[in-house]
Amino acid sequence: MDPTSHQFKENAKQALSNDNLQSALAQMKVGFVERRREAAEKIPEFDRLRDQARDLKNHTLANLDRYLERYERKAIEAGAHVHWAETAAEARKIILDICRQKQAKLVTKGKSMIAEEIALNEALEADGISRVETDLGEYIVQLRNEPPSHIIAPAVHVLREEVEEAFREEHTHLDDARRLSEPSDLLNEARAILREKYSEADVGITGANFLIAETGSSVIVTNEGNGDLTQTLAKTHIVIASIEKVVPTLEDASSILRVLARSATGQEFTAYTTFTTGPRRPEDTDGPEDYHVVILDNGRSDLLGTEFQDALRCIRCGACMNHCPVYHAVGGHSYGWVYPGPIGSVLTPTFLGVAEAGHLPNASTFCGRCEDVCPMRIPLPKMMRHYRQEEFDKGLAPPAARFGLDLWRFAATKPRLYRLGTRVASWAMRLAARGGSLRKAPLASGWTDHRDMAAPTGASFQDQWSARGGRRRPSAR
Numbered sequence: 001m002d003p004t005s006h007q008f009k010e011n012a013k014q015a016l017s018n019d020n021l022q023s024a025l026a027q028m029k030v031g032f033v034e035r036r037r038e039a040a041e042k043i044p045e046f047d048r049l050r051d052q053a054r055d056l057k058n059h060t061l062a063n064l065d066r067y068l069e070r071y072e073r074k075a076i077e078a079g080a081h082v083h084w085a086e087t088a089a090e091a092r093k094i095i096l097d098i099c100r101q102k103q104a105k106l107v108t109k110g111k112s113m114i115a116e117e118i119a120l121n122e123a124l125e126a127d128g129i130s131r132v133e134t135d136l137g138e139y140i141v142q143l144r145n146e147p148p149s150h151i152i153a154p155a156v157h158v159l160r161e162e163v164e165e166a167f168r169e170e171h172t173h174l175d176d177a178r179r180l181s182e183p184s185d186l187l188n189e190a191r192a193i194l195r196e197k198y199s200e201a202d203v204g205i206t207g208a209n210f211l212i213a214e215t216g217s218s219v220i221v222t223n224e225g226n227g228d229l230t231q232t233l234a235k236t237h238i239v240i241a242s243i244e245k246v247v248p249t250l251e252d253a254s255s256i257l258r259v260l261a262r263s264a265t266g267q268e269f270t271a272y273t274t275f276t277t278g279p280r281r282p283e284d285t286d287g288p289e290d291y292h293v294v295i296l297d298n299g300r301s302d303l304l305g306t307e308f309q310d311a312l313r314c315i316r317c318g319a320c321m322n323h324c325p326v327y328h329a330v331g332g333h334s335y336g337w338v339y340p341g342p343i344g345s346v347l348t349p350t351f352l353g354v355a356e357a358g359h360l361p362n363a364s365t366f367c368g369r370c371e372d373v374c375p376m377r378i379p380l381p382k383m384m385r386h387y388r389q390e391e392f393d394k395g396l397a398p399p400a401a402r403f404g405l406d407l408w409r410f411a412a413t414k415p416r417l418y419r420l421g422t423r424v425a426s427w428a429m430r431l432a433a434r435g436g437s438l439r440k441a442p443l444a445s446g447w448t449d450h451r452d453m454a455a456p457t458g459a460s461f462q463d464q465w466s467a468r469g470g471r472r473r474p475s476a477r
Contacts, residue, residue: 001119001147005336005348008359015330016450024157025331032322035266036373046262053256054377057313060247061304067213067246068295074216078278081292088118091296095120095205095238096127098292102236104129104202110220110227111135112207113151113316114240114296116338117351120205132197134226136190143170149332149340151318152264157331160186194226204234204288208241209315210256211293214249217277218293221260221270228274237276237288242296244312250275256315259375264317299351307386311346313376320370320380326363329450335360342370342380349387358396361387419462426456 004011015021040046060067072082085091091114099107107124109115109131124131133142137154141147143166148154155163164180167189179185206227210219218239220227231237247253261267280287303309321327321341332340337357339347345360361384370380391397392405411418432438433455441448459467 003337003352005357011334012330015334020159021157021331024159025328028156029328039262039266049259050375053259056252061312067248070213071211071246078216080278083294085294085296088298091118091294092123094294099129099203102202106201107131107203108134108197108201108230110206110230111138114207114242134194134230151316198229198233201234203236204230205238206231208239208245210253211241211246212253213246217275219275221273223271225272232286236290239293243300260315260317263319263375310378313378314343319373323369323373346383354391358391429455
């Protein structure tokens with residue numbers, strides 16, 4: 001997909017005025033948050049597991065070359081073909097070449113953010129190869145000709161009525177008498193269509209949650225079983241994964257799995273956790289005849305040893321966006337590229353540059369919820385601050401923002417002026433407030449157009465500090 005991250009403000013404005021989207025986003029707010037909290041509280045050692053997962057990934061990243069080489073060796077020993085892609089274009093070419101060699105006409109795909117990152121869907125279609133998404137959410141957005149709006153719930157932005165509309169439009173066998181009013185009706189309809197595609201497909205493509213160096217295995221986690229059917233029924237299975245997905249051992253993968261599902265969906269484990277090692281052996285009853293693994297860099301190795309290396313710990317659980325007030329307000333498509341939410345506000349500037357995606361690190365309240373719930377303890381606000389600073393240093397920040405910061409600096413370095421200004425502003429806001437909140441505020445229409453702003457109450461911190469005998473520093477002159 002062509003990025004529109006530079007249009008974040010316009011995208012967000014459209015999202016805020018989209019009633020259907022706002023209804024869908026309102027439904028997701030409670031479920032993910034409550035289930036994650038309940039799952040974490042059930043095991044007292046949850047925070048210790050997060051520390052263990054973080055340390056494990058840090059160790060792996062510090063020795064990434066060694067573990068990738070070990071994975072390649074073990075995978076080849078198991079009969080796999082391992083391909084290395086430095087760029088998205090190279091990854092697309094490798095996959096298209098495999099499909100051409102197999103004379104593939106139909107490809108089934110499991111959910112994969114890497115496939116979205118390399119624009120694989122567009123490349124397959126341009127090459128005349130039909131593809132069918134087998135994850136229900138991905139299938140829905142394919143019918144609607146949209147990209148996913150969430151890492152683990154691709155169609156979270158779509159209401160049930162909109163899903164029914166897409167099915168009736170694309171599934172020509174449906175008649176008006178066929179009931180599609182319940183989620184189970186929609187699920188059964190999709191299952192009936194997809195069941196035929198699994199057996200017809202020439203190639204099955206999946207992502208990978210982990211690549212295990214110890215055994216040369218790939219791991220996928222799903223709740224629908226679609227990944228298993230995608231990778232076992234087609235004659236050729238292609239795994240696409242990025243370099244940071246490697247972990248040293250089976251035990252290490254199990255350790256991270258203990259925090260993955262709990263953080264993503266509030267489950268102890270997903271319904272299906274599938275380990276795949278090489279193609280079908282003579283004694284196996286099913287599995288692909290050919291097994292390929294495409295390992296993508298696409299700029300990730302450049303992050304090693306930098307302040308952004310911690311972003312490579314991400315396991316794509318989606319917890320950061322599940323808890324993000326900005327994502328809840330504008331949805332995933334507003335971010336304008338593959339990765340939405342707080343992790344997208346770090347990854348998108350990394351891959352596309354600050355000139356394209358500088359709006360995203362600024363689209364944060366810095367409430368810190370993303371870092372609080374991240375199972376890998378990624379310091380997302382800290383990295384967003386780095387990109388804000390880079391944007392400012394390069395002169396890419398809007399003139400109004402630069403003027404505002406200069407004005408703030410002028411006042412903040414003059415304590416007497418600052419205290420006078422805050423008192424006047426507090427008085428004016430209380431005077432203009434109705435029922436304790438402001439429905440309109442100068443220079444804050446982006447906020448007050450969609451929510452009320454609480455008016456200041458009581459004395460300021462400085463006044464309270466002075467009243468309790470605190471000492472003020474001498475005023476700057």
